[in-house]
Amino acid sequence: MIVLLLLAILPVLALILRSKRSRSHPPLPPGPKPWPFIGNILDMPTVQPWKKYQEWCKEYKSDVIFLDIPTRPTIILGSAKACFDLLDKRSNIYSDRVVLGWNFSLALMPYTPRWRAHRRMFHQEFYQGTVNKYRPAQRQHARALLSWLSKDPQNTRQYIRQFVTSVIFFVTYGRKIDSMDDEYIGLAQGAVVGFSQASIPGAYWIEFLPFLRHIPSWIPGAASKKLIKKHRPLTVSMVDKPYTEAKIAINNGTAPPSLAASLIDRNIRKYGGTNEDPVYDQVIKNVTGVAYAAGADTTTSACSSFLLAMAMFPEVQKRAQAELDRIVGPSRLPDHDDLVHLPYIQATVMEAMRWMAVTPFGVPHAVTSDDFYNGYHIPKGAVIVPVSCCPMAILRNEKDYPSPDEFRPERFLNNKGNIDPSIRDPTTIAFGFGRRICLGRYFSNNTLSIFIASVLHVFNITAGVDTTGKPVELSTEMEGGLVAMPCNIPCGLEPRSEAATQLIREEETKEV
Numbered sequence: 001m002i003v004l005l006l007l008a009i010l011p012v013l014a015l016i017l018r019s020k021r022s023r024s025h026p027p028l029p030p031g032p033k034p035w036p037f038i039g040n041i042l043d044m045p046t047v048q049p050w051k052k053y054q055e056w057c058k059e060y061k062s063d064v065i066f067l068d069i070p071t072r073p074t075i076i077l078g079s080a081k082a083c084f085d086l087l088d089k090r091s092n093i094y095s096d097r098v099v100l101g102w103n104f105s106l107a108l109m110p111y112t113p114r115w116r117a118h119r120r121m122f123h124q125e126f127y128q129g130t131v132n133k134y135r136p137a138q139r140q141h142a143r144a145l146l147s148w149l150s151k152d153p154q155n156t157r158q159y160i161r162q163f164v165t166s167v168i169f170f171v172t173y174g175r176k177i178d179s180m181d182d183e184y185i186g187l188a189q190g191a192v193v194g195f196s197q198a199s200i201p202g203a204y205w206i207e208f209l210p211f212l213r214h215i216p217s218w219i220p221g222a223a224s225k226k227l228i229k230k231h232r233p234l235t236v237s238m239v240d241k242p243y244t245e246a247k248i249a250i251n252n253g254t255a256p257p258s259l260a261a262s263l264i265d266r267n268i269r270k271y272g273g274t275n276e277d278p279v280y281d282q283v284i285k286n287v288t289g290v291a292y293a294a295g296a297d298t299t300t301s302a303c304s305s306f307l308l309a310m311a312m313f314p315e316v317q318k319r320a321q322a323e324l325d326r327i328v329g330p331s332r333l334p335d336h337d338d339l340v341h342l343p344y345i346q347a348t349v350m351e352a353m354r355w356m357a358v359t360p361f362g363v364p365h366a367v368t369s370d371d372f373y374n375g376y377h378i379p380k381g382a383v384i385v386p387v388s389c390c391p392m393a394i395l396r397n398e399k400d401y402p403s404p405d406e407f408r409p410e411r412f413l414n415n416k417g418n419i420d421p422s423i424r425d426p427t428t429i430a431f432g433f434g435r436r437i438c439l440g441r442y443f444s445n446n447t448l449s450i451f452i453a454s455v456l457h458v459f460n461i462t463a464g465v466d467t468t469g470k471p472v473e474l475s476t477e478m479e480g481g482l483v484a485m486p487c488n489i490p491c492g493l494e495p496r497s498e499a500a501t502q503l504i505r506e507e508e509t510k511e512v
């Protein structure tokens with residue numbers, strides 16, 4: 001019955017929307033041929049969607065592709081130029097989002113004053129000039145990670161996640177994460193996994209037709225609503241629980257310094273006893289909650305891809321270690337302050353952000369007015385998907401990055417061995433565009449840099465064996481939704497020398 005209703009309503013809706021769109025406008029960008037009434041709904045890939053986006057860019061020889069989704073036209077952008085032209089230069093109309101239900105997250109809020117208030121508060125704590133205050137926490141956690149990895153390298157994937165999560169929780173709530181069994185890790189991981197899957201473009205088209213919420217789950221697009229609903233209790237707890245705990249500690253005078261503590265303190269001093277107090281209290285809760293949601297999987301993915309690259313390109317590993325040996329030496333671990341003297345390590349960090357796209361289709365934007373680009377009509381309300389792994393463009397673009405499949409930090413160096421500013425820095429793309437550009441990019445870069453320098457300083461990295469004793473197969477296959485992770489990561493981490501083992505042991509006696 002419901003399927004019949006669906007079949008009856010969709011054609012009418014599609015016709016109305018399409019006739020509104022086609023009135024006196026230039027043509028839409030090229031793309032796969034739509035089916036009568038249902039457009040390209042059935043063409044939308046929901047598993048590893050970036051592969052299909054790449055194929056379309058190639059097939060239609062265009063860096064702007066149109067997908068006819070009756071309720072939400074979708075545009076794929078497959079070149080840096082198209083992304084900068086639209087999402088950056090015209091960001092006044094390209095900064096909206098498709099709302100998916102994560103109401104607390106500023107990363108998904110529509111382009112409204114509410115989003116602006118959240119973004120302003122987050123920015124104050126994470127802009128370039130202030131993030132270095134988090135370096136001691138990042139360094140200490142990176143050093144703790146060396147010890148975990150040396151004892152149990154088969155669980156490398158879990159320890160990387162624990163390291164990234166611990167840094168974010170420590171900075172945000174002043175809370176230590178002692179193991180992967182920590183309640184908050186489970187909460188947050190569950191919430192983020194559900195969301196990441198649900199946000200694949202086309203997986204969510206059904207969201208715009210609430211009256212169809214009972215349709216069978218085999219119809220494409222139906223699954224995302226269920227996913228979001230299933231994970232909602234985890235999401236609520238992920239945002240509420242650590243914040244409530246932090247507030248209790250503040251009231252008891254037992255709170256360690258943290259982002260939550262300083263924001264709450266500032267709010268009380270500025271708005272305590274006024275009507276604004278509860279309003280800003282909610283903003284603080286959301287802003288602290290989004291730090292984990294937006295920062296944990298993304299940074300974990302970048303750290304994991306780096307390890308994979310080291311095992312697949314051992315000559316890069318050797319060259320990076322030689323630089324560390326020369327500049328830092330065997331008697332201490334590297335620090336953030338060393339990085340300025342370590343151009344090859346800096347280039348390795350840049351290459352880690354380029355080689356495997358962390359968010360292969362960015363975080364989709366939405367356009368708030370009709371627009372025209374390269375002779376094509378971009379319809380108002382369209383979802384705009386910047387595809388950062390498209391081979392003809394962006395991070396895997398032959399022209400900007402020759403032999404793009406190879407992990408080659410040298411590409412960012414000039415003939416004096418310094419960073420060459422004429423080569424496009426991949427972080428200008430990997431962190432998104434315009435007014436929605438990633439707010440955690442400087443923080444994340446500090447975490448990734450100290451992770452890379454510390455791990456390379458003490459370990460030789462090879463494929464190794466996994467927890468079942470099977471040799472790890474190295475490949476560049478990625479899995480996931482909004483955030484992609486390498487399917488396999490190496491587990492063969494061996495201390496490079498007696499001196500390296502000694503450095504790791506010394507750290508074990510220190511408090512994180």
Ligand code: HEM
Nearest residue numbers: 107294295298299302358363431432433436438439440444
């Ligand atoms: C390798 C690590 C990371 C990558 C690749 C990454 C990537 C991105 C991307 C692609 C966007 C969307 C930009 C756009 O819409 O054009 C984004 C947004 C965002 N990121 Fe990150 N991110 C990373 C780490 C972090 C961290 C560590 C934090 C927090 C501490 C963070 C906080 C945010 C926030 C709050 C937004 C939403 C901005 C808005 O919508 O106004 N990110 N990130």
